[in-house]
Amino acid sequence: MPEISLFYGIRVTMYYSDHNPPHFHAEYGNHKALVDIQEGCVIRGALPSRQLKLILAWCELHRDELMQNWELSKDAKPLNRINPLV
Numbered sequence: 001m002p003e004i005s006l007f008y009g010i011r012v013t014m015y016y017s018d019h020n021p022p023h024f025h026a027e028y029g030n031h032k033a034l035v036d037i038q039e040g041c042v043i044r045g046a047l048p049s050r051q052l053k054l055i056l057a058w059c060e061l062h063r064d065e066l067m068q069n070w071e072l073s074k075d076a077k078p079l080n081r082i083n084p085l086v
Contacts (some may be wrong), residue, residue, distance in 0.1 A: 001013045001014070001015050001025070002014060002016075002078075004024070004069055004079050004080070004081060004082050005058070005062075005081065005082045005083070006084060006085045007054075007058070007084030007085045007086070008051070008084075008085065009028055009029070009051075009070065010026055010027070010028045010047075010051055010053055010054060010055055011026070011027045011028075012024055012025070012026055012055070012058075012082070013025045013027070014069055014070065014073050014079055015073065016073050016076050017073065017074065017076065018073065020037060020054045021036050021037075021038065021039075021043070022036070022037045022067060022070040023035055023036050023037055023043055023070075024059075024066060024069075025036065026047060026051075026055045028047050028051045031045070031046060031048060032045045032047075033045035033046055033047045033052070033055075034059070034079070035055060035056070035059055037059065037063060037066045037067055037070060038063070038067075039055055040059050040060055040063075041056075054085055057085065058084075058085040061085070062082050062083070065081065065082045067079065068070050068080065069082070
């Protein structure tokens with residue numbers, strides 16, 4: 001499960017050959033969430049309110065890069081790092 005970004009203690013990863021809809025995994029401490037890339041919402045799990053706002057803002061800013069990584073993951077190709085939220 002490649003890490004594609006890390007910021008403010010939030011780890012963002014993507015699995016190879018994962019199920020649709022296109023999404024990424026976000027972890028903060030013991031909290032985990034799956035975030036839909038296109039809709040910018042949590043599919044499953046939960047993050048604390050502050051971290052949720054950060055990850056959704058990051059998702060909106062990097063939607064194109066996230067979708068590129070999603071396509072790469074379908075072909076089991078190396079994923080690109082995405083700049084953290086600063």
